[in-house]
Amino acid sequence: MLLVTGGAGYIGSHTTVQLLQAGYEIVVLDNLSNSSFTALERVRQITNKDLVFVEGDIRDPKVLKKIFQNYPITAVLHFAALKAVGESMDQPLEYFDNNIGGTIKLLQAMEEAQVYHLVFSSSATIYGETDQWELEENMPLGMPTNNYGYTKLVVEQMLQKLSAASNKWSFANLRYFNPIGAHESGLIGEDPQGIPNNLLPFVSQVAIGKLDYLRIFGSDYPTPDGTAIRDYIHIVDLANAHLKALQYIEENRGNHAWNIGTGNGYSVRQIVEAFEQVTGQEVAFQYVPRREGDIAACWANADKAATEIGWKPAYNLQDMINHLWNWQTNNPHGYANSNLEVTDFA
Ligand code: NAD
Numbered sequence: 153m154l155l156v157t158g159g160a161g162y163i164g165s166h167t168t169v170q171l172l173q174a175g176y177e178i179v180v181l182d183n184l185s186n187s188s189f190t191a192l193e194r195v196r197q198i199t200n201k202d203l204v205f206v207e208g209d210i211r212d213p214k215v216l217k218k219i220f221q222n223y224p225i226t227a228v229l230h231f232a233a234l235k236a237v238g239e240s241m242d243q244p245l246e247y248f249d250n251n252i253g254g255t256i257k258l259l260q261a262m263e264e265a266q267v268y269h270l271v272f273s274s275s276a277t278i279y280g281e282t283d284q285w286e287l288e289e290n291m292p293l294g295m296p297t298n299n300y301g302y303t304k305l306v307v308e309q310m311l312q313k314l315s316a317a318s319n320k321w322s323f324a325n326l327r328y329f330n331p332i333g334a335h336e337s338g339l340i341g342e343d344p345q346g347i348p349n350n351l352l353p354f355v356s357q358v359a360i361g362k363l364d365y366l367r368i369f370g371s372d373y374p375t376p377d378g379t380a381i382r383d384y385i386h387i388v389d390l391a392n393a394h395l396k397a398l399q400y401i402e403e404n405r406g407n408h409a410w411n412i413g414t415g416n417g418y419s420v421r422q423i424v425e426a427f428e429q430v431t432g433q434e435v436a437f438q439y440v441p442r443r444e445g446d447i448a449a450c451w452a453n454a455d456k457a458a459t460e461i462g463w464k465p466a467y468n469l470q471d472m473i474n475h476l477w478n479w480q481t482n483n484p485h486g487y488a489n490s491n492l493e494v495t496d497f498a
């Protein structure tokens with residue numbers, strides 16, 4: 153049985169679908185601070201399988217202890233974290249407490265329960281600002297430009313030290329690039345609260361008429377069209393990497409890190425064009441100055457994930473946008489106003 157922290161969230165819910173489909177039994181621990189119980193209902197609907205849901209906080213040792221006592225957990229997939237970059241600059245302590253403090257509490261509970269396998273949601277942001285746009289795992293890690301990214305760097309370094317101190321641990325640090333899109337069913341997807349910070353949710357809300365126009369942050373980057381380049385990865389491909397990583401660390405102890413991206417970079421302008429092409433909707437935009445802390449370009453070298461864990465993405469940019477649009481048009485208000493019946497899993 154697996155413990156999935158943050159399993160009601162965007163990445164956690166998509167990964168839980170695949171874990172259930174692969175035959176794992178799941179306990180989800182989530183405080184629903186940035187997600188909805190409906191997402192788990194939908195997970196159940198897609199898979200036709202049950203899961204245990206515990207509403208609680210990873211910083212609460214009593215809850216963690218109970219979970220490890222009551223269920224035969226063999227590994228943890230750790231998604232629970234706060235992730236809003238701007239907010240992390242206004243409320244650094246909240247981010248340190250939740251993302252770093254919360255992970256320490258989780259690791260302590262794991263040690264007490266003698267559960268030593270953990271898949272951690274890391275981020276490409278931990279490479280910091282580099283001259284090299286294609287990022288490889290063996291590059292030195294840099295100082296992220298924001299406090300959110302800093303928490304990811306600290307946790308990765310902590311896991312490194314822990315595994316150096318004792319060979320009982322097995323860690324997979326999955327360095328996500330930019331996850332986008334939704335499950336093909338259109339039943340689960342990204343449901344940002346308020347005005348989205350990230351590009352694709354913003355673009356799709358412009359296309360559906362909820363927002364007036366997109367502000368493109370910066371048109372003077374040293375890229376072919378002057379707008380910033382990122383490596384966008386389909387959420388279902390990203391979810392699939394967790395299964396592969398889990399299988400790998402079950403057999404190989406130590407601290408491992410893999411880039412999870414497609415290896416392709418697209419500029420903001422290219423994303424807008426692709427979105428218009430795939431959906432047939434116009435996306436109004438205006439150029440505005442660069443957003444503080446943004447880098448010009450990055451994409452993954454994902455060869456290590458291909459070689460070591462046998463992971464390769466299957467979806468292209470058109471699929472990502474298609475599935476995002478399917479989710480957006482089927483759920484214009486996200487999970488709000490859902491009329492699905494809520495049942496008690498516990
Ligand atoms: P999300 O906000 O949708 O999911 C995070 C989940 O964790 C939410 O359901 C939230 O309610 C829960 N949570 C937060 N703090 C908690 C706590 N203290 N106790 C219990 N539950 C808690 O975010 P996501 O996009 O699914 O991200 C999942 C993980 O991946 C996070 O660790 C995030 O930092 C990381 N990540 C995300 C991206 C991205 O672009 N989405 C990129 C790189 C890394």
Ligand code: WQD
Nearest residue numbers: 235237275277349350351354367368369380382420443446
């Ligand atoms: C993508 C591109 C923006 C919004 C962030 C975090 C990172 C990771 C993923 C994890 C950039 C441009 C965006 C808009 C725009 N987080 N943009 N107008 O910044 O690459 O990564 O999310 O949890 O740690 O930093 O992603 O989607 O915000 O931006 O022009 O309204 O789109 O400048 O070039 P980013 P993003």
